[in-house]
Amino acid sequence: MWDDATKNDLRKRNPLDRKHLTDDEIDSIHLANIALLEEIGPRLRVRQIIIYTAIIFYRRFYQTQSFVNFDPHLVVGTVFFLASKVEESQLSLTTVASVLHHYTTSGVDEDESMYTFQDKDILECEFYVIEALQFDLILHHPFPSLLQFLDEFEIHEECLQLAWQLVQYSYRTDIILLYPPFMVAYAAAYISCRDAGYDAAQVFATVNIKKDLLLKIVGEFQEAVDDEKKLYAVQVAALEKLEEIIPDATSAEAEATPAAPAEK
Template sequence: MDQEDGSSWYFSRSEIEENSPSLADGIDLKQENYLRKSYCTFLQDLGMRLKVPQVTIATAMIFCHRFYLRKSHANNDWRTIATVCMFLAAKVEETPRQLKDVILVSYQMINKKDPTAVQIIEQKEVYEQQKQLILLAQKLVLAILGSDLIVNHPYKPLDEAIKKFNVAQNALPVLARNFVNDGLQTSLCLQFKPHHIAAGAIFLASKFLRMELPSNGKKVWWQEFDVTPHQVEEVSNQMLELYEQN
């Protein structure tokens, strides 16, 4: 599981859904999708509070998706796993945060209904207990992810295409990037390579804006991405599904 391009992590949607360890433990697809959104929302908030870049947040989300591809939600609390994934992603993306800071912020978020959470986690005994929990979970996450910690994202192919298409001045780049970010809440990153997701996001954004995408001479726009029309359609349909569920 050490392919540089992360190819060991790509599966068809039916493989992901039918072989889900959570499904085997009685957690149905609807519930698993809800849990997926839950840890992604949590990581977005945690990352913003820790002031890490969006790429770091996206890496943490992908670590989580990969973990639950192999492990069940039934006996691996997503709050603990997400906290570990943020700590690891911050290191991998060279935006490191102190373990203590990650634990403190995460604990306060998890216990946000308790006004005394800040004081509780600062008690030495409680903090040490939490720290041991996170370090133990980190061993498990690293064992599941293996040495495959380099993650590529759709942001780079998206930005490159937008430069080529010369549409940087309109709403398309912002909307396409939003679709990429929202798509992180789904299993798209386990099905499609980053440039496929970028193509789907651009296609969806152009549809929303009723924009004609430019063709470069003999090349149709999607050929810039080394992607098939079927892949573009599948990515954009799954992105749309997310909004329909909401």
């Protein structure tokens, strides 16, 4: 990651889904599944860092893999289980499968449910996820950099709250994939300082970072907020189309052949 890639570069890495869905539809589906990860987390009573690690794993997985081969609900459960191990707070596989089943079958007749994933399905999918991630499971998140910056400059608590929310929001966007974590943190701090009435340019004048890149990320935060409204508008139709292309649960094991991960 972070090799001057753009949003369009991320989209080009997996053309298969784009035979069935538009870019906005794909992004809206990802947004729905990230929301599912955020909802499952409190139910499992896990630390927030596990949720954010799971989101990164999910997003990186679908940079190279397709809905056609991997049902995103199964991937959601798998990355959550994997993230809990990476963050040294391993969850029970049965518990993850049970909670996943609850959230993906709510309001659906049991006989008609497509989401009857079991422990073994998550374990098998875990292998494919790790392979797609090229066995690179070590992540760095923006939160430590944000806390260090705000503490060093003695910024008001109000700024911390807004900046923290912006960093959390970045996981719903491509920003978290495109830029180093410390730059995401600085961009969130810049916006929060500016909105709280600080002279953000002056605050950052002594910070040794690329100012043009900082302002670019600041702009992309606003673009992401504007784009999200558009994504929600197509989400219902996109999720309906998704049902037509995901692998059948009974044949998923035979059809799951992960594509080669893109080179870093």
